[in-house]
Amino acid sequence: MTSSDAPGTSHALPPLPYPSNALEPVISEETLSFHYGKHHKTYVDTLNELIEGTEFASLGLEDLIIRTAGNEQHAAIYHNAAQAWNHTFYWHSLTPNAADKLPAALEAKVKSSFGDFAALKRELGKAAIEQFGSGWAWLVLDGTELRVMKTSNGDDPLPKRLTPLLTVDVWEHAYYLDYQNRRADYVHAVLNKLMNWEFAAENLR
């Protein structure tokens, strides 16, 4: 996923894994176009400006995030790098061809960590809806167990040495054009119609 991360090159905006109208009607083409073409692109462009000519210029996105996390002096680099990474991860967390059951590799882990698929979706939905203000809800691998967590603003789970499996963007720009203040409607529609459980299973490896 980070093939654009070759050291010494600037970070590229990775292509969307589907056409910008592919997630309709849950996420409109208008929302997706702005979200990807303006918001995501701006994080990438800003990051490139911030790191040009610095000690960080040759680092891949994940290394950048881990190296700058928690360092006030480099907060802008951290937030833009994390947001660049988070958005690419979010696009892959969604699919127009969502399955209504879990891949076998994930199912066993979901059973042991949450009980069943419905319980996982409830927990992920709860985290997404309850995240106060802008942020993200995540399904992560923590050691050998799965868990749900939320992060604020531009934080992501990588510096905590967790393995992200899936994410849901709950910044208002992710849903406001389509759902206005009804974040719960957006979250439930995404969880039930667009989650890429195959991608989550691939991230287990």
Ligand code: MN
């Ligand atoms: Mn976003």
